[in-house]
Amino acid sequence: MSKNKKVPYYVRIIHRYLGFFLAGIMSVYALSGVVLIFRSTDFLKYDQSVERKIKPDLENEKIGKALRIRDFEVTKTEGNLIYFKQGVYNMQTGVANYTKKDLAPALKKLNQLHKSTTNTPLYWLNIFFGFSLLFFSLSAFWMYLPKAKIFRKGLYFAFGGIALTIILLFIQ
Incomplete structure (x- = not known):
C-alpha cells in the first residue's frame, strides 16, 4: 500500500x-x-404428460405419495382404474398416466x-x-x-x- x-x-x-x-x-x-x-401458481408453467409405473394395488393415499402429487384426491373409481384430477392409475398394471405442470427448463x-x-x-x-x-x-x-x-x-x-x-x- x-x-x-x-x-x-x-x-x-x-x-x-x-x-x-x-x-x-x-x-x-x-x-x-x-x-x-x-x-x-400455473404462471409460466406448461402441461407435461407423464407415464409412470408404480406398484400395483396401492391404496389411494399411497398413490399420491408414489407419484409425488400434492393434494392428491381420487375423483372416481371404475373397475381397476382410479381417476384423479391430473390423470388415471391402473390398479392391475400399476401404470399411471397423468399431466403435471412444470416450468420451462x-x-x-x-x-x-x-x-x-x-x-x-x-x-x-x-x-x-x-x-x-x-x-x-x-x-x-x-x-x-x-x-x-x-x-x-x-x-x-x-x-x-x-x-x-x-x-x-x-x-x-
Whole structure:
C-alpha cells in the first residue's frame, strides 16, 4: 500500500468493480426471484404428460405419495382404474398416466439458484454472492467521510431498511 493511499481508497475501488460484477448476478437473481414468487401458481408453467409405473394395488393415499402429487384426491373409481384430477392409475398394471405442470427448463435452472443446498455446486455461488452483497452494503459507507451530512443520512436509511425488514418478518 502506498503512503498516500489509505484503506478507503482501496475499498472504493473494490466496491466499484465488485458492484459492476454483482450487477450481472443480481439481474439473474432478480429474474429468478420473481419467477419463484409464482411457484404455487400455473404462471409460466406448461402441461407435461407423464407415464409412470408404480406398484400395483396401492391404496389411494399411497398413490399420491408414489407419484409425488400434492393434494392428491381420487375423483372416481371404475373397475381397476382410479381417476384423479391430473390423470388415471391402473390398479392391475400399476401404470399411471397423468399431466403435471412444470416450468420451462431454463426457468427451472433459474429457480435452482434460490433452492441450492450444499449438495449442489451452485451453493458456492450463493455463498460468494451473499458475502459479496454484505461487503457491498458495508463498503458503501466508505464512499463518504463519517462527518459528512450524507453519511449520517445514509445511516438513517440503512437503519430504516433493517427496521422495515424486521417489521415485515414479524407481520407475516
